[in-house]
Amino acid sequence: MPATLIAAATALALAAPAYAKVIPVPAGENAQARLQEALILAAPGDVVELGAGRFVLTDGLSLDVKGVTVRGAGMDATVLDFSGQKGAGEGLLVTSDEVTLRDFAVENTKGDGIKSKGADNIVYYRVRVTWTGGPKTTNGAYGIYPVSSTGVLVDGCKVSGASDAGIYVGQSKAITVRYNFVENNVAGIEIENSRDALVADNFVTRNTGGILVFDLPNLPVMGGGNVRITGNLVIANDTPNFAPKGNIVAGVPRGTGLMVMANEGVVIERNKVIDNPTAAVMVVAYPNAFSDTKYNPLPRRVFLGTNDLLRGGNDPQLPGGDQLKAAFGGALPPVMWDGLGDGPIASGNVIEFGWTLNLPRQGAGFDQAKPARFQLPQHQPTYIVPQPGQKIERSEPSPNPGAPAALDVRARP
Amino acid sequence: MRLLAGGILLAAAAVAVAAPQGRVVNDAAIAGAGFPATLDAFGFFTNAATQRPAAGVTPYRIQTPLWSDGAEKLRFVYLPAGTKAKAQGDGLLDLPVGSALIKTFKLEGRLTETRVLLHRAEGWVALPYQWNREQTEARLALAGARLELKTPQGQAISYAIPNKNQCKECHQQQDAVVPIGPKARNLSLAWLTSFYKAGKLDAVPQVSARVPLWEDRAKLAAAPVARGWLDSNCAHCHNPAGSASNSGLDLRWEQSDPIALGINKRPVAAGRGSGGFEFDVVPGHPDKSIMVYRMGSLEGGISMPEVGRASVDPDGMVAVTKWIEEMKR
Numbered sequence: 001m002p003a004t005l006i007a008a009a010t011a012l013a014l015a016a017p018a019y020a021k022v023i024p025v026p027a028g029e030n031a032q033a034r035l036q037e038a039l040i041l042a043a044p045g046d047v048v049e050l051g052a053g054r055f056v057l058t059d060g061l062s063l064d065v066k067g068v069t070v071r072g073a074g075m076d077a078t079v080l081d082f083s084g085q086k087g088a089g090e091g092l093l094v095t096s097d098e099v100t101l102r103d104f105a106v107e108n109t110k111g112d113g114i115k116s117k118g119a120d121n122i123v124y125y126r127v128r129v130t131w132t133g134g135p136k137t138t139n140g141a142y143g144i145y146p147v148s149s150t151g152v153l154v155d156g157c158k159v160s161g162a163s164d165a166g167i168y169v170g171q172s173k174a175i176t177v178r179y180n181f182v183e184n185n186v187a188g189i190e191i192e193n194s195r196d197a198l199v200a201d202n203f204v205t206r207n208t209g210g211i212l213v214f215d216l217p218n219l220p221v222m223g224g225g226n227v228r229i230t231g232n233l234v235i236a237n238d239t240p241n242f243a244p245k246g247n248i249v250a251g252v253p254r255g256t257g258l259m260v261m262a263n264e265g266v267v268i269e270r271n272k273v274i275d276n277p278t279a280a281v282m283v284v285a286y287p288n289a290f291s292d293t294k295y296n297p298l299p300r301r302v303f304l305g306t307n308d309l310l311r312g313g314n315d316p317q318l319p320g321g322d323q324l325k326a327a328f329g330g331a332l333p334p335v336m337w338d339g340l341g342d343g344p345i346a347s348g349n350v351i352e353f354g355w356t357l358n359l360p361r362q363g364a365g366f367d368q369a370k371p372a373r374f375q376l377p378q379h380q381p382t383y384i385v386p387q388p389g390q391k392i393e394r395s396e397p398s399p400n401p402g403a404p405a406a407l408d409v410r411a412r413p
Numbered sequence: 414m415r416l417l418a419g420g421i422l423l424a425a426a427a428v429a430v431a432a433p434q435g436r437v438v439n440d441a442a443i444a445g446a447g448f449p450a451t452l453d454a455f456g457f458f459t460n461a462a463t464q465r466p467a468a469g470v471t472p473y474r475i476q477t478p479l480w481s482d483g484a485e486k487l488r489f490v491y492l493p494a495g496t497k498a499k500a501q502g503d504g505l506l507d508l509p510v511g512s513a514l515i516k517t518f519k520l521e522g523r524l525t526e527t528r529v530l531l532h533r534a535e536g537w538v539a540l541p542y543q544w545n546r547e548q549t550e551a552r553l554a555l556a557g558a559r560l561e562l563k564t565p566q567g568q569a570i571s572y573a574i575p576n577k578n579q580c581k582e583c584h585q586q587q588d589a590v591v592p593i594g595p596k597a598r599n600l601s602l603a604w605l606t607s608f609y610k611a612g613k614l615d616a617v618p619q620v621s622a623r624v625p626l627w628e629d630r631a632k633l634a635a636a637p638v639a640r641g642w643l644d645s646n647c648a649h650c651h652n653p654a655g656s657a658s659n660s661g662l663d664l665r666w667e668q669s670d671p672i673a674l675g676i677n678k679r680p681v682a683a684g685r686g687s688g689g690f691e692f693d694v695v696p697g698h699p700d701k702s703i704m705v706y707r708m709g710s711l712e713g714g715i716s717m718p719e720v721g722r723a724s725v726d727p728d729g730m731v732a733v734t735k736w737i738e739e740m741k742r
Contacts, residue, residue, distance in 0.1 A: 141684020
């Protein structure tokens, strides 16, 4: 920090009140150092206020102070431009708790857009993350990327172009992802190795796959489940898969609406899942070999309530897709199951038709499939509200998963 | 305007800890609050330009160091008078409050930066100081900096001085900042013994398996050389309490589970860092291993480590490649 700044700071600070302050950071010259310095010198409770305009950044930014709000002038007015980024794995990294990020955009990061790790009770509100060149394998992996955190709210955000997932929540719990617009990503929204998540009222379109709920082996946090997917518009997710090979989402067929893999206690209801050419809903086991004895690769207790599952399965990106389509009379039934673990259960007013691959065992390939029509069994989930000290059967969903209510207040006071 | 208010800590600290004229280490600057504005405030050197340490400041080296674009690195440890570090087996020396670790980086024959780790009552604090062109002063660079430099091999690079938060990215375990280098297993027996004899260490730690001396690598088996390199270059993040814990990859020296070491392990959040490959390490196939691909890249979002280098470590590549080549397929 230049000496003049320090002198001025001292003079000002003597008069400054002892409560939370607003730290304005206008766009313009030397944005990297000015913004990073503000993020380092902020005190808990402070607001780092980004001015309107384009911040031209050369390196990743990071925030490690608890309780700070980073607020821009709007997701179209304040843009953090990482097109010339030289280093770091993401645009903005948050590693402190109780942070609120709102009303700004992050563009063209080399790696992930915004990552928050071990950052409990974080709020992303009206944040935009965009790779402006459209879907490309060379785009960063995740747009909005909270991981290893308890208490996550992603609300009113917009993400497009992510070469993995637009909004990805990993190894976390108490999560709400709602009112977001995710377009042109490989996965629109992905909840991975996480519990107690609500994915509600999002507009998910033109991704390769719409909403994915996954659990993967060999990770510090496993046992994903208790996820409610409700009120989403999952429309025409038909972008060819552009994920770099080696990533699990590279195996998601183009045209997948909702996909549940190796999870327990998932409720899918009140969604409109329309024009997804491979399948409206897919419920499957983890397909690869694994040696992790603590890992359960099977889907368990996946409930399909009343949804509109319309006009899908008409151009499935599956081995032998055309023959399958013909065999089922021109389009595949809306619910696809691989035949492993519990099959999906119908718990709503509409009795959905499904089909199963009838795979003989976990890890078996498509060549061993014996596809057949499948009638979903029908019954209700036993919602469990855990009492203090009560040991509950983990596989059942709870009635109200999601982020703590206190986070709503920070997003929508 | 109010951005400046945040500077109060800095300004106050700079005044309070102005270095004494004599060359005695300023304990108040290490242990007090705030971030001294210049390296000189600490009094770590009797002659900073030649890096001659003040009394109580002891030079050391580590067996296998972190690659930093070929920079020469000068390391020092300072303990307050009358205190001792405690040996903790193979692990980090337990340095008392008031201690400091100092590391100066030298490229193109000039001092570029000095990073300090200060052990304060509330924990370790990491601060970067940038040397001026004239080599007369190193000033605090809280937000980091980029310098156009050449590596000793003549490669032009955009050298990055890390910002204060990036210091923590590598130095954190859970929520605490901790030193990385001075683990007993990564220090020579001779140095530990002399430190003990100088009365600065409570005992010479019994080390069960010492990391090889990097200069000896040509004479040694591939595995310990590569594992030593991975420990120093990757394991500060890739361990269960580090910044990359969520990857499930654990590259610490003491780890023996093949999956945790990346062998036939699928990536979780690699994105285009996968390079189109399926596993972190494919035995016998360095050319199909994500680890080697990322070590060999200079592109943001792909290159590993994410911070702290702008060029590829050629010797590290050889070591890791050889280790993977020799693994049974």
